[in-house]
Amino acid sequence: MNVMPGYVSQGARQDGYRPLSVADRKRLLREMLFARRFEERCYEAYVERKIGGFLHLYSGQEACAHGVLEAARPGHDYVITGYRDHIHAIKCGSDPRAVMAELYGKEAGVSRGRGGSMHIFDVAHRFMGGYALVGGPFPLAVGIAKGIKLKGGDEISICFLGDAANNQGTFHESLNMAKVWELPALFVCENNLYGIGTRIDRSTAVLDQYKRAAAYNIPGIQVDGQDIEAVHKAASAAVEHVRSGQGPYFLELQTYRYRGHSMSDSNAYRSKDEEKKWLKRDPITILRNRLIEENELSLDEFKTMDREIIDHIENDIVRFAEESALPSAQDVDKYVLAENDPWVRGKGEKA
Amino acid sequence: MNVMPGYVSQGARQDGYRPLSVADRKRLLREMLFARRFEERCYEAYVERKIGGFLHLYSGQEACAHGVLEAARPGHDYVITGYRDHIHAIKCGSDPRAVMAELYGKEAGVSRGRGGSMHIFDVAHRFMGGYALVGGPFPLAVGIAKGIKLKGGDEISICFLGDAANNQGTFHESLNMAKVWELPALFVCENNLYGIGTRIDRSTAVLDQYKRAAAYNIPGIQVDGQDIEAVHKAASAAVEHVRSGQGPYFLELQTYRYRGHSMSDSNAYRSKDEEKKWLKRDPITILRNRLIEENELSLDEFKTMDREIIDHIENDIVRFAEESALPSAQDVDKYVLAENDPWVRGKGEKA
Amino acid sequence: MAQMMYWEAIRRAHDEEMTNDPLVIAMGEDIGVAGGTYKATQGLYEKYGPERVIDTPISENGYTGLGIGASFIGVRPIIEIMSVNFAWLALDQIANSAAKVRYMSGGQLTAPVVIRSPGGTAHQLGAQHSARMEKVFMGIAGLRVVTPSNPRQAYGLLKSAVRCEDPVFINEHELMYNMRGEVPDEEFFHPLEGSEVSRQGRDVTLFGYNLSVHWCLQAAEILAREHGVDAEVIDLYSLSPLDRAGIVRSVAKTHRAVIVEEAEAPVGVGAEVMAIINEECFFELDAPPLRVSARNVPIPYSRPLEKVAIPNVGQVVERTMTLFRRRNKH
Amino acid sequence: MAQMMYWEAIRRAHDEEMTNDPLVIAMGEDIGVAGGTYKATQGLYEKYGPERVIDTPISENGYTGLGIGASFIGVRPIIEIMSVNFAWLALDQIANSAAKVRYMSGGQLTAPVVIRSPGGTAHQLGAQHSARMEKVFMGIAGLRVVTPSNPRQAYGLLKSAVRCEDPVFINEHELMYNMRGEVPDEEFFHPLEGSEVSRQGRDVTLFGYNLSVHWCLQAAEILAREHGVDAEVIDLYSLSPLDRAGIVRSVAKTHRAVIVEEAEAPVGVGAEVMAIINEECFFELDAPPLRVSARNVPIPYSRPLEKVAIPNVGQVVERTMTLFRRRNKH
Numbered sequence A, B: 001m002n003v004m005p006g007y008v009s010q011g012a013r014q015d016g017y018r019p020l021s022v023a024d025r026k027r028l029l030r031e032m033l034f035a036r037r038f039e040e041r042c043y044e045a046y047v048e049r050k051i052g053g054f055l056h057l058y059s060g061q062e063a064c065a066h067g068v069l070e071a072a073r074p075g076h077d078y079v080i081t082g083y084r085d086h087i088h089a090i091k092c093g094s095d096p097r098a099v100m101a102e103l104y105g106k107e108a109g110v111s112r113g114r115g116g117s118m119h120i121f122d123v124a125h126r127f128m129g130g131y132a133l134v135g136g137p138f139p140l141a142v143g144i145a146k147g148i149k150l151k152g153g154d155e156i157s158i159c160f161l162g163d164a165a166n167n168q169g170t171f172h173e174s175l176n177m178a179k180v181w182e183l184p185a186l187f188v189c190e191n192n193l194y195g196i197g198t199r200i201d202r203s204t205a206v207l208d209q210y211k212r213a214a215a216y217n218i219p220g221i222q223v224d225g226q227d228i229e230a231v232h233k234a235a236s237a238a239v240e241h242v243r244s245g246q247g248p249y250f251l252e253l254q255t256y257r258y259r260g261h262s263m264s265d266s267n268a269y270r271s272k273d274e275e276k277k278w279l280k281r282d283p284i285t286i287l288r289n290r291l292i293e294e295n296e297l298s299l300d301e302f303k304t305m306d307r308e309i310i311d312h313i314e315n316d317i318v319r320f321a322e323e324s325a326l327p328s329a330q331d332v333d334k335y336v337l338a339e340n341d342p343w344v345r346g347k348g349e350k351a
Numbered sequence C, D: 001m002a003q004m005m006y007w008e009a010i011r012r013a014h015d016e017e018m019t020n021d022p023l024v025i026a027m028g029e030d031i032g033v034a035g036g037t038y039k040a041t042q043g044l045y046e047k048y049g050p051e052r053v054i055d056t057p058i059s060e061n062g063y064t065g066l067g068i069g070a071s072f073i074g075v076r077p078i079i080e081i082m083s084v085n086f087a088w089l090a091l092d093q094i095a096n097s098a099a100k101v102r103y104m105s106g107g108q109l110t111a112p113v114v115i116r117s118p119g120g121t122a123h124q125l126g127a128q129h130s131a132r133m134e135k136v137f138m139g140i141a142g143l144r145v146v147t148p149s150n151p152r153q154a155y156g157l158l159k160s161a162v163r164c165e166d167p168v169f170i171n172e173h174e175l176m177y178n179m180r181g182e183v184p185d186e187e188f189f190h191p192l193e194g195s196e197v198s199r200q201g202r203d204v205t206l207f208g209y210n211l212s213v214h215w216c217l218q219a220a221e222i223l224a225r226e227h228g229v230d231a232e233v234i235d236l237y238s239l240s241p242l243d244r245a246g247i248v249r250s251v252a253k254t255h256r257a258v259i260v261e262e263a264e265a266p267v268g269v270g271a272e273v274m275a276i277i278n279e280e281c282f283f284e285l286d287a288p289p290l291r292v293s294a295r296n297v298p299i300p301y302s303r304p305l306e307k308v309a310i311p312n313v314g315q316v317v318e319r320t321m322t323l324f325r326r327r328n329k330h
């Protein structure tokens, strides 16, 4: 199978597309670089045992979340994803300090330390959560889309999941319902070719994931997920399709994760050769080099940006996480059920 | 949507097909007529409260089970289906008396009265059961196919299910696995356009069910399920494909059930007009008229055949069911677990 | 007070709540155009339309998850699972999403869905249509479980479940949809917690829920008439949380307890009520508490087998009397 | 006697059974090329090949059902569900197909599958990766449930489960895969029913299973050393069926019972053991039986919260001592 991106199908209207400005592209470069440094810093914190549980890092896939959400309305549109969720939340508007504090299990964490890395939630920014069961978010995303339609808003529901998640029954059931009821749902498949250690061709009968959407009459397209401008262009058309009431859409992004599936995974199942090929297509490097070629950026500026980001993460974000307080053990029973919900006591006549 | 059959896709090799002989067709006419009378007699028995629980009748769909299994090797190939299962079992070789006795809840029933109408089992004839959860048989059928491949036999695994079952997650998961592992599984979709009272276009994004198989790289075809000769021809190619080791195959048969979904269903949701259209395409009448046109059969012969069948069902089959004994209440705990399985006690050294 | 059937009471609750709040919706298989297998949603499709009364595909985990997701943003779905047996397919979304989202989001999200389903053994439906799953739902932290034993409860519990912020599973019963009973004409909301004294008694407490409450009441009549035993009957309409105080109050009075459950004994309602009694009022007991349960078998189709697989009134009476014959504890 | 780790014992059982019978296969997510998340199938892919050591797609209900179907015609699948939390997705095929097929076919078919899965709370895996589901499986008639507390049991129970005609669920534990222990060099098959006296004692019985057996043993040491209480520890390696005789034997000797479970209390192992004690030997009790359970919450990620959510040795000691301080029954 061809593990390199390239093939792009028809399917989404590309007309009326407003390309990213230089300022936008510089900002996105900074955001992606920040994402990379943030994740790498999480890696260190995990090694230092400051972060526990399972930790899934996003390094290598930055152009996916940033390219898609740049084309949508983060904080307004609803976003939901799996356990590899830090960066999606931050791009939706979450305070990186609160995200890091969550990984540290602190009360100041986005999910008050109850969720951890796999369960980042930030409802104020309409980041509806990271979920740990593969395929779990599909029906939830379609449900949010149903809610949007009922309420008559112009939001859309965006579901980011991996390639292997598409083999879960929920994928099938959810895409069918999304189409039957013409719901405003955008399915983004970050196809990094592996489900943990199992390569896509060993688990999946159809390698091009966007083709599976055809089984539900849902338009789909496959795009190079390492080139944020390509992602942004395709995503703009996809978002427009969904927001304009034309029903669900499926966007496949061909990408690659640099690190193991989670911290406990060594990547032994991948060839160094394959990894090298993909490292050559690093999303940050691609955008950086383009801006340099266009004389919009110098290598020094980039290095300065990088230093600033590293300092910011260290002195602001990590410090905040380190210094904030752990939840108190007395609160262990909080948040199981609603606190004194009047309807639990009932109302009106009763025997 | 077009509720009438007709459109037939490419996909299955038709070469080397040996058409049915006149003798075969006469036998099949008798078998289908028997099936119709058997089911109608069940209807009466249910009204007389001789049969309990849920009863799903096959009237109208006879050409599906008979056409497909005539092309396979009943009793040798493994067959599994849903709750609408009497006729599939009988075509696999089950004694109709034991099937009727099962419906009567008698110890002499195929499933010893434990199963009832929805759970006809006859393992001796490789009828692996009727199951009451929609979509449940998909993975079981694929598992049987996996077993065949492991054991190296030339059997195939045939799964008969309805159109609405295809919206269950098990459909998606099972077809994907069947293809990834190239298993000898034949999926037969008896598309009667309804899941209980919900018409296919209200629950399903893709109306032509054979098209859904493409999402798993599984070849599929759509055939007129009311013409047993068309079914037999397509099924012969499908069976050949699967038996020759080319992997799974999907066969969609366009058909119609005459009665309500089960005895408790009035069919109120269907237009009389639609029902009339389909009654004009009765599978028994189609074959009968063909034989008559060809002067291979006279109406009198047919009527005699019908009388013989009715007598046989009444005096042999129903009588057997009526006269055989109910299970004894003392046996209620039997068949939950294996009886004195030595491995439960263990073996060899233990602390 | 109007007399109405159990299904009519459920239908009325749907109708009132859907009129009250445009974000209350009903969904499930064949609940719309067909009006619902047990008529609990009859006429709602015509009245509220396809956007709010939704015939779903046969995708239990999918449409249950869809309802849960919609509830995240203010929708109040009433999801019907046609038979509780099909809920085995939806447990992932119920247990992993609905019941856990409030906790793991630190209180930011909640899933105020109502999932209704008939959860008893009807007549000869066979092993795959006769499961009783209340024990499974009771074991899930973050989920409320209630089970109405009459039309009044069926109406009032659904009303409160729709308004409540928590996910609520309502365990109904195929054999009860046509049961008649009084339902107040004025709107009311039944408490989601607690228990109800269905019959006052001094000598022994019979604990029941849903259909088994009626077995207990009939048994109590026989016990009074034929054995001079005055039984109290407690209706455990809330299975999660169970009413510890109510259980203790009654046992402290009668000093004897019998739990009658339609399900098989292992890790069931009977075991949990016994555990609560042991924990809360062990020293009040004059005899060991006992449970009358179904046999631990998949439910057989054949009538004589099915009959003995499920408990009956005679058994309740007979087992209860053993508490009086058996030697006293002291 | 060789010392080996829990995962090595499971791997050895796989290897021996796969050598013994070509129809024994292993399947699950990442068990083949990757060798299994907890190494329980390490090296088997290389040794037995892809037809018998199968990396499945992420389709829990699908591949579990596939294993069940294969078992209908003589295959003996050992199915690994990577984490028990994912088993919520496979309960339909486990409960509706595997557990019921023998009964509803009148004994014609049986589903001799083994389903293995780690079913405990590890370290900070959060609400969706910390479920303990033994109670759910124990409630399913037609399914055997065993749970090894050490490498010897892990080896011997899997061996017997593979040979047994019934479907068997093996509840393992993420925190135990690296536990060392003795396993006999000679092949052996551990009984699938019964219980084991892990420590003899006179004053009180501590019932545990899987990881909680070790909490009980540590608590017993402290009780002996610091409180002069001689505790017996019973290892309930078979959760379904539970060993009624073994439970009674011990309680009849010690007259006091404490059940220690890693799961939340409602409708759990503790409740069922209490119910059995009430039914079988109520009059032997000198004090109310009690259960030490997890808090009834989804498991939190943050360490201090997670720590208090799960029972610990100190709690077992403390709660046990209340049985001696509290006024005697007579």
Ligand SMILES: Cc1ncc(C[n+]2csc(CCOP(=O)(O)OP(=O)(O)O)c2C)c(N)n1
Residues within 6 Å of the ligand: A084, A132, A133, A134, A135, A161, A162, A163, A164, A165, A166, A190, A192, A194, A195, A196, A261, D029, D058, D060, D082, D086, D089
């Ligand atoms: C229901 C379920 N099954 C299995 C797992 C274990 N698991 C976690 S991530 C993963 C692989 C998912 O791969 P993919 O969907 O491609 O996402 P990626 O990790 O590559 O981003 C698996 C098998 C799980 N968390 N949930």
Ligand SMILES: Cc1ncc(C[n+]2csc(CCOP(=O)(O)OP(=O)(O)O)c2C)c(N)n1
Residues within 6 Å of the ligand: B084, B132, B133, B134, B135, B161, B162, B163, B164, B165, B166, B190, B192, B194, B195, B196, B261, C029, C058, C060, C082, C086, C089
């Ligand atoms: C898991 C599950 N969900 C729902 C049902 C209720 N039910 C029984 S048959 C049926 C319709 C199935 O339609 P289809 O698959 O087209 O088969 P047909 O009855 O038309 O032959 C439904 C919804 C069930 N038995 N199992």
Ligand SMILES: [Mg+2]
Residues within 6 Å of the ligand: A162, A163, A164, A190, A191, A192, A193, A194, A195, A196
């Ligand atoms: Mg992936």
Ligand SMILES: [Mg+2]
Residues within 6 Å of the ligand: B162, B163, B164, B190, B191, B192, B193, B194, B195, B196
């Ligand atoms: Mg149909």
